[in-house]
Amino acid sequence: MTGRRPVVVHVLAPGEIGGLERVVTLLGAAQQDAGCDVHIAAVLTDGGFDHPFLAAAHAARVAGVHPILVPPRGYLRERRAIGALTKRLVADVIHTHGYRPDLIAAAGPLPPGGHVLVSTVHGFTGGDWKNRCYEWLQVHAYRRFDAVVAVAESVGGRLRESGVPPRRVFVVPNAWRETVTPLDRIAARRLLGLPDEEFVVGWVGRLSFEKGPDVLVDAVGRLRDLPLTVAVLGGGRARAVLEQRAGEQGLNGQVRWYGVVPEAMRLFAAFDVFVLSSRTEGTPMVLFEAMAAGVPIVATRVGGVPDVVSTAEAALVTPDDPLALATAIRAVYHDRAAAERRAAAARIRLEREFGVAPWLDRYEAVYGLVTV
Numbered sequence: 001m002t003g004r005r006p007v008v009v010h011v012l013a014p015g016e017i018g019g020l021e022r023v024v025t026l027l028g029a030a031q032q033d034a035g036c037d038v039h040i041a042a043v044l045t046d047g048g049f050d051h052p053f054l055a056a057a058h059a060a061r062v063a064g065v066h067p068i069l070v071p072p073r074g075y076l077r078e079r080r081a082i083g084a085l086t087k088r089l090v091a092d093v094i095h096t097h098g099y100r101p102d103l104i105a106a107a108g109p110l111p112p113g114g115h116v117l118v119s120t121v122h123g124f125t126g127g128d129w130k131n132r133c134y135e136w137l138q139v140h141a142y143r144r145f146d147a148v149v150a151v152a153e154s155v156g157g158r159l160r161e162s163g164v165p166p167r168r169v170f171v172v173p174n175a176w177r178e179t180v181t182p183l184d185r186i187a188a189r190r191l192l193g194l195p196d197e198e199f200v201v202g203w204v205g206r207l208s209f210e211k212g213p214d215v216l217v218d219a220v221g222r223l224r225d226l227p228l229t230v231a232v233l234g235g236g237r238a239r240a241v242l243e244q245r246a247g248e249q250g251l252n253g254q255v256r257w258y259g260v261v262p263e264a265m266r267l268f269a270a271f272d273v274f275v276l277s278s279r280t281e282g283t284p285m286v287l288f289e290a291m292a293a294g295v296p297i298v299a300t301r302v303g304g305v306p307d308v309v310s311t312a313e314a315a316l317v318t319p320d321d322p323l324a325l326a327t328a329i330r331a332v333y334h335d336r337a338a339a340e341r342r343a344a345a346a347r348i349r350l351e352r353e354f355g356v357a358p359w360l361d362r363y364e365a366v367y368g369l370v371t372v
Helices: 019-033 052-059 075-089 099-106 129-144 153-161 185-192 213-220 239-248 264-270 285-293 322-334 336-353 356-367
Strands: 007-012 037-044 064-069 093-097 116-121 147-150 169-171 199-204 228-233 255-259 273-276 297-300 315-317
Touching (some): 019 093, 052 064, 099 129, 116 356, 129 153, 199 213, 213 239, 264 285, 285 297, 285 336
Parallel strands (some): 007 093, 037 064, 093 116, 116 147, 199 273, 297 315
């Protein structure tokens, strides 16, 4: 290996700060600390320089953060900008995250020459025909990559079944590191305006079909006999429909909608139980955050979730099943000691199996940086 620091350029089109965005900043910061020259290229089609991801990227203290402002359909301009940036930086690794950068990168050399082209696949959302079309294009684009990293074995299996050469598919589950100081229970509840004595069900995520917020609402509709409050942290276009759904079930007083809450991971101590009701997942970062907070977990058995927590660490239920979800929440309410034992075991497993150092080693092996 030469004395030059390897140059890694992460490319993404960030949405609201979610799991993908947190993985990029965490991985970039860890690689920078390990001796790489890391740059983050953020393709922005709205929000401009006010996009909240830019502050998070700068906070990661990588070598450079590069906003690329383009119109929603400005694919050619985007491609030219990314090509010019990676050529100027003499990138050794171009690492994309998300369908838009994946498709742009797969269209041809960016730039031609001696770099490794890698994508991390954070999961597939399914949904309507438009999303499925994008995913079909995305999966076929991966055949042009040198390496494709799946964050869960379920994702890796789909890639291989879709024709991505198995030798190019690597399964590397996400990792966790505390990046903000969590609040204690009293402070977290005060910030959310929650009474100290209430039993609080917490839900954090994007309000979209694949995350199953509607399943949560329907589950809570089966728990009206319990004195509980549901705190929903997250935004999305489905909010109005979900609020109407909750109202139709007489839940307006029980479900509180907070919208996007910056650094929501600080607030998990406010919850008596954290619910992940997704229909599909990769390895969700929000699950790690609940484990770190020591909060009892009820989660759907989808994607990489069972690879992170077993029934010894969380209550696992079938997806898209409001009755099963309600039953698991009810069990936590009535047997909090058992739920807290599972939560303690989850915290131990998080620290034992999902640290940053081995995660970083696995990515370095994928990159093959020892040959740069």
